[in-house]
Amino acid sequence: MTTVEAPVGVGRRLLAGPTTGRLDTHLGLHGRPPTLDAHQLVEALRAAGLTGRGGAGFPTYRKVEAVLRAGRTPVVVANGAEGEPASSKDRALLAYQPHLVLDGLQLAARAIGARTAHIYVGAQAAEDIEAALSARGVGLDPVPVTVTVAPEAFVAGEASAVVAAVSGRPALPTDKRMRIAESGVGGAPTLVQNVETLAHLALIARHGPGWFRSAGTADEPGTFLATVSGAVHAPGVVEAGYGVRLGDLIDAAGGPTTQLRAVLIGGYHGGWVPARPGLEVSREGLAPFGASPGAGIVFALPVGSCGLAETARIAGYLAGQSAGQCGPCVNGLPRLATTLGDLAQRRARPGLTAEVERLAALVSGRGACRHPDGTVRMIRSAMQTFEADVTAHLAGQCLEAGVRA
Amino acid sequence: MTVNRLHVDWTACDGRGLCAELLPELLVEDDWGYPVSRTGETEPAVPRQLQSAARQAVDRCPALALRLVQR
Amino acid sequence: MSDALWYFGRGTGVVSLVLLSIVVALGIGARSGRTAFGLPRFAVNLLHRNAALLAVIMLAGHVVSLYFDPYAQLRYFDLVVPFVGQYRPVWLGLGTLAFDLMLALVATSLLRHRLGARTWRLVHWLAYLCWPIALLHGLQTGSDGASWWLRTVIALCAALVLAAAAWRVSPAFARFPARVPRRARILQETR
Numbered sequence: 001m002t003t004v005e006a007p008v009g010v011g012r013r014l015l016a017g018p019t020t021g022r023l024d025t026h027l028g029l030h031g032r033p034p035t036l037d038a039h040q041l042v043e044a045l046r047a048a049g050l051t052g053r054g055g056a057g058f059p060t061y062r063k064v065e066a067v068l069r070a071g072r073t074p075v076v077v078a079n080g081a082e083g084e085p086a087s088s089k090d091r092a093l094l095a096y097q098p099h100l101v102l103d104g105l106q107l108a109a110r111a112i113g114a115r116t117a118h119i120y121v122g123a124q125a126a127e128d129i130e131a132a133l134s135a136r137g138v139g140l141d142p143v144p145v146t147v148t149v150a151p152e153a154f155v156a157g158e159a160s161a162v163v164a165a166v167s168g169r170p171a172l173p174t175d176k177r178m179r180i181a182e183s184g185v186g187g188a189p190t191l192v193q194n195v196e197t198l199a200h201l202a203l204i205a206r207h208g209p210g211w212f213r214s215a216g217t218a219d220e221p222g223t224f225l226a227t228v229s230g231a232v233h234a235p236g237v238v239e240a241g242y243g244v245r246l247g248d249l250i251d252a253a254g255g256p257t258t259q260l261r262a263v264l265i266g267g268y269h270g271g272w273v274p275a276r277p278g279l280e281v282s283r284e285g286l287a288p289f290g291a292s293p294g295a296g297i298v299f300a301l302p303v304g305s306c307g308l309a310e311t312a313r314i315a316g317y318l319a320g321q322s323a324g325q326c327g328p329c330v331n332g333l334p335r336l337a338t339t340l341g342d343l344a345q346r347r348a349r350p351g352l353t354a355e356v357e358r359l360a361a362l363v364s365g366r367g368a369c370r371h372p373d374g375t376v377r378m379i380r381s382a383m384q385t386f387e388a389d390v391t392a393h394l395a396g397q398c399l400e401a402g403v404r405a
Numbered sequence: 406m407t408v409n410r411l412h413v414d415w416t417a418c419d420g421r422g423l424c425a426e427l428l429p430e431l432l433v434e435d436d437w438g439y440p441v442s443r444t445g446e447t448e449p450a451v452p453r454q455l456q457s458a459a460r461q462a463v464d465r466c467p468a469l470a471l472r473l474v475q476r
Numbered sequence: 477m478s479d480a481l482w483y484f485g486r487g488t489g490v491v492s493l494v495l496l497s498i499v500v501a502l503g504i505g506a507r508s509g510r511t512a513f514g515l516p517r518f519a520v521n522l523l524h525r526n527a528a529l530l531a532v533i534m535l536a537g538h539v540v541s542l543y544f545d546p547y548a549q550l551r552y553f554d555l556v557v558p559f560v561g562q563y564r565p566v567w568l569g570l571g572t573l574a575f576d577l578m579l580a581l582v583a584t585s586l587l588r589h590r591l592g593a594r595t596w597r598l599v600h601w602l603a604y605l606c607w608p609i610a611l612l613h614g615l616q617t618g619s620d621g622a623s624w625w626l627r628t629v630i631a632l633c634a635a636l637v638l639a640a641a642a643w644r645v646s647p648a649f650a651r652f653p654a655r656v657p658r659r660a661r662i663l664q665e666t667r
Contacts (some may be wrong), residue, residue, distance in 0.1 A: 095550075258646065323660060325417035328435065328437070365447035367415050368415045426517050426518050437655045462518075470593075
């Protein structure tokens with residue numbers, strides 16, 4: 001499933017040490033986690049500058065503060081659903097370092113006064129987590145943890161879908177009446193955190209915010225897990241500090257198998273960027289291309305593969321992954337995918353690109369979740385990064401046709 | 406400064422079109438009959454002169470998909 | 477006086493049935509999301525609602541006058557408990573049943589913002605049960621059972637509702653036939 005490497009110069013943190021998932025090795029390496037109260041937790045998170053590693057990149061301390069403000073007994077949920085097909089970093093983390101994740105979950109739960117905690121993971125990871133939980137026992141887990149198995153679907157990891165699934169309902173996004181931080185599982189203020197974020201918290205509590213900030217950039221501190229796949233020799237999960245050069249990430253995954261055409265960063269709801277090795281993987285570095293590190297997905301597209309064909313394929317997949325609840329998404333995404341398919345197949349007609357943009361604007365913001373918006377973001381970045389291909393396709397040509405690796 | 410806005414519960418909306426009729430200044434139907442905000446906002450602001458029409462739309466929506474919220 | 481109550485009772489009964497048939501047809505029209513007779517959609521929606529409320533008033537007149545009419549021999553609980561009446565209990569019972577269903581339909585509709593769309597929709601489907609029961613009741617209960625004019629009125633009511641129902645199930649009913657139906661995918665866990 002994964003190999004684990006690190007770019008030169010960045011020490012491994014989350015992925016450091018033996019990756020057996022055993023409790024004794026974990027305690028031997030990291031020791032028992034400290035206990036933090038609510039104030040200490042917020043301060044540590046704020047000083048460290050930890051942001052969510054599930055894709056949105058929201059400052060974690062603000063999420064905790066919002067839950068505390070609600071003033072009622074909260075609930076914590078660790079989200080390891082990872083519905084994104086091109087991502088396997090959460091699965092790797094749960095297999096290799098489940099105790100860091102569970103430490104983080106306990107730290108957060110105890111600090112904010114939660115009496116119950118949940119962990120929401122795929123079926124495979126659920127077995128690893130159940131084993132880890134029984135090894136730990138009440139001593140390490142005073143707040144009881146319930147494991148909920150997440151369906152293998154793209155939208156199953158969306159925050160309101162997570163709350164629904166953990167509450168025993170189908171894993172479908174819901175209409176947002178109130179913020180989850182105010183009312184989530186069972187109406188209680190709920191803190192939903194990606195499993196990687198919790199693992200970082202477990203280390204910050206032990207080593208301090210200063211240590212966390214010694215990697216990454218001043219604005220985007222710390223390390224993150226990237227899933228590098230596509231035209232690389234050794235696809236797998238890599239740990240790096242924010243600001244890492246794109247080329248270094250790709251080299252850490254064995255280097256490119258051939259010249260690269262473009263890279264999809266952040267996943268199927270992310271953005272296409274040109275394959276420039278010097279590109280810094282950070283919000284700041286990727287912003288000019290309408291992309292961001294997201295949940296750390298890096299997908300390398302080789303020369304010889306048509307970016308528009310790949311985009312149309314992904315759009316078709318995303319259309320099929322609609323939860324089926326909202327009219328604009330259920331109707332609009334398939335139409336968008338078909339239109340992109342026409343463009344990818346060089347079935348040019350007047351107004352084709354305008355139609356893509358019209359449909360993109362039509363589905364944006366009109367749904368219970370951000371599935372259409374994320375899809376549109378990826379498509380718009382494709383139209384920009386593959387501008388030359390668009391022009392060629394409209395003229396009936398493909399720039400990648402006849403170019404083989 | 407919060408303003409009264411029209412919120413659509415998209416999991417309930419069935420594109421029946423009463424709201425687009427009652428609030429033509431704010432809404433129009435898309436290719437499939439679902440309401441689109443003319444302003445491009447996800448939750449269009451409801452000006453004072455349209456408040457009662459908006460309340461009627463919320464009341465009459467057959468799918469109970471509309472709500473007025475303060476944001 | 478008793479005669480007056482009896483005739484008033486029967487008259488309001490017939491009018492109620494006619495109104496109920498119109499309400500069902502209007503309900504189907506409202507569901508289609510189309511404009512009708514030059515009326516915008518929300519007006520069709522309101523017309524359906526107002527006709528239903530009028531039908532309830534007529535129905536109340538029907539029930540109350542017959543309650544006070546000694547010939548009908550109605551007791552208190554015959555008004556809501558079906559099939560225990562003294563006079564032609566089966567056909568009367570159908571009327572009571574239809575009345576109960578009407579009460580449920582109207583009460584849930586007036587309270588639908590409190591009950592939520594799902595509950596409301598579930599109960600509202602009973603309209604398709606209520607109307608034929610009311611029709612059967614109208615055909616057999618009164619002493620007009622054999623009269624030709626009542627039969628004609630009832631036939632016209634039936635024709636109206638059946639035509640509307642046929643339209644309801646036809647492909648021409650959908651205003652946006654190309655629309656992909658919304659159906660929440662219950663995402664199964666996979667191993």
